[in-house]
Amino acid sequence: MAVDVMPVDVAIVGGSYAGLSAALQLARARRSVVVVDAGARRNRFAESSHGFLSRDGEAPAAIAAHGREQLLAYPNVRFVEGTADTAGRDGANLVVSVQGENIAARRLILATGVVDELPSIPGLQERWGRAVFHCPYCHGYELGQGRIGVLATGEHSFHQAMMLPDWGPTILFANEAFEPDAAQAAMLEARGVEIERERVVAVDGAKASVVLDGGRSVSLEGLFVASRTRMASDLPAALGCEFEDGPLGPYIRTNEAKETSVEGIYACGDAARGAGSVSHAVGDGVTAAVAAHKSLIFGVH
Template sequence: MPNDVAIVGGSYAGLAAALQLARARRSVVVVDAGHRRNRFAGTSHGFLTRDGEAPASIAESGRQQLLAYPDVRFVEGVAEMARPEGEGFNISLQGENLSARRLILATGVVDELPAIPGLRERWGRTVFHCPYCHGHELARGQIGVLATGPHAFYQAMMLPDWGSTTLFINGAFEPDASQSAMLAARGVKIEKEPVVELEDSKATVILADGRKVSLDGLFVAPRTRMASDLPEALGCAFEEGPMGPFIRTDPMKATSVAGVYACGDAARAAGSVSHAVGDGVTAGMAAHQSLIFG
């Protein structure tokens, strides 16, 4: 007998989808490779009732709650292939094949960070992408924005609410006269000298001319790519967001492929734990209802 629903991705979106289906007494299998996008961060912020907790703790709590439902099974590993089969789908892992009537993709994205020495080591600790997730903890200190493209303007405009802000152009973006005036009105400093390295326990920026700028936190909006080849292999349509492609879905998180739903960071232009959980709830309910109504 096939599972009612297979969910590829066992982070926040996938867990939230599984919970709705488990409570509908449907059989669910969750395939989890164990690579949460926010695994580098020590704490997670902005998720109601769990603010300031370790990301791993939130995910493990969700997993344990799901395991209390008899119709949920977890499989650890990477889903290497998924294809339509009969009225459902076949999902291949190393050493195991799974079948399900519906498929939910909660496969996430990978952040492609600028190749600046010292940046990757500080990712999620003193180098961040989301001010709502990490800005408050910087206590109105010295904040930097490392430009990767035009989106840096929006980051730099927002961040003065969290601290004194410097925009490092770094050859990736040049604000026009109107943008420069808006940044000046917000008190943002613009630094055109290229960034060559980050050092110390915080995020001190070393510039090409040898100057050092001491920061409490540095924000960067990296390009993203799909963490899994499954969406493309299945033929899912994509949209191009400001940071990279994401799976196109309708308001109920259905993709362009019949029977396939997508949620979380893989299916939105930008995300957070709260957004991922909300998307997962919608995808889980929609997949359940499709089993009834077609």
């Protein structure tokens, strides 16, 4: 994977919110940056994004596009469209291969994101990000205190069901995936959460109408599900990064500076935390970029 060109200071794999935020800090430090972007943001299914200061309610694509436009005003930043296929070391440098082009960098930031894996229930995937959600802080307010459902996927669904009554009357669909114990059932009752134990066979309707095994349908303003996640890219594992086992899936292990277990490699955004949002991703990007920049100056990692 050897290259003959002068390495850039930092290569960033992932051009969504975390990657853009990291690139901005490094650009302003007058460091050379290459951002590799496959264009598949995790929240691309949502019509609007909420909770990010000054951009509340805007379309996710518009937020990302505006950030990219601002970033490209810096002459020391280059974007490469495509998927990073492989990565490895070439002496002191890290090299990322993108559709035949090898990009050498002194430091590497992984902002590769995750993929949501939903239960195999007809109608669920089609409504993801529009009437089926995972984060109440991102989408709960817009449901107008209407009736909300929680589709259980495991133990974590208890936590989700306990939170959601602040946004509207809540029904927990146990769906043979979670059965609260006596203490949990008492806590759910105290929060006013109904428990529906009949199996869910489909989701339909203009919003999120849950169809039960016996044919009964429950109309909702929105349905929340704690989706499992997996890495969107094989690069972190291929580079030898260590992982943490989160309640909803693995994520890249980092220290407080967002450095991974591999020297010179940093990670930020949803790939490097147990739960995410646009605000968290942007903050993580800043932390990873500042740490990478300092390591270029002081030679510590």
